[in-house]
Amino acid sequence: MLTLTKALHDQIVEHSRKDHPDEACGVVAGPAGSGRPERFIPMLNAARSPTFYEFDSADLLKLYREMDDRDEEPVIVYHSHTATEAYPSRTDISYANEPGAHYVLVSTADTDDAGPFQFRSFRIVDGVVTEEEVEIVAEYV
Numbered sequence: 033m034l035t036l037t038k039a040l041h042d043q044i045v046e047h048s049r050k051d052h053p054d055e056a057c058g059v060v061a062g063p064a065g066s067g068r069p070e071r072f073i074p075m076l077n078a079a080r081s082p083t084f085y086e087f088d089s090a091d092l093l094k095l096y097r098e099m100d101d102r103d104e105e106p107v108i109v110y111h112s113h114t115a116t117e118a119y120p121s122r123t124d125i126s127y128a129n130e131p132g133a134h135y136v137l138v139s140t141a142d143t144d145d146a147g148p149f150q151f152r153s154f155r156i157v158d159g160v161v162t163e164e165e166v167e168i169v170a171e172y173v
Contacts, residue, residue: 034134034153035167036060036069036108043072045149048112048138051077055085056138060108061099068172069107069134077111084123085111108153110136117141118150120161128156134164 040060048056057077060069073095078088099105109130118137120128128135139150155162
């Protein structure tokens, strides 16, 4: 299960809406080994595409060095889908290289008539996708 604060949830959704019609992407880092998402890090979609996202390699290298210096790890890797449901594509699955991370997808398309976005979380390990429950809390206990 992914537990995150309402503030982080809202930041991810806002970034996804702001970058629409292109896919948004980013990371939420947390203290290494804690599994707790704390620091919101929106990234630039270097592909600038409505159907694909790609982290800029220089930005990603800088981010990983920064997380190392702060003893953090990527707890959430997120991106948006602009025209399809919030479910990992084959490309998303092939690029999922953080087995300990939660992969959050936000759909900015109203694909299920449930409102203006979907917010879903998955574990992706060795090509196997498992959806997980998302719990949104006011703050961590």
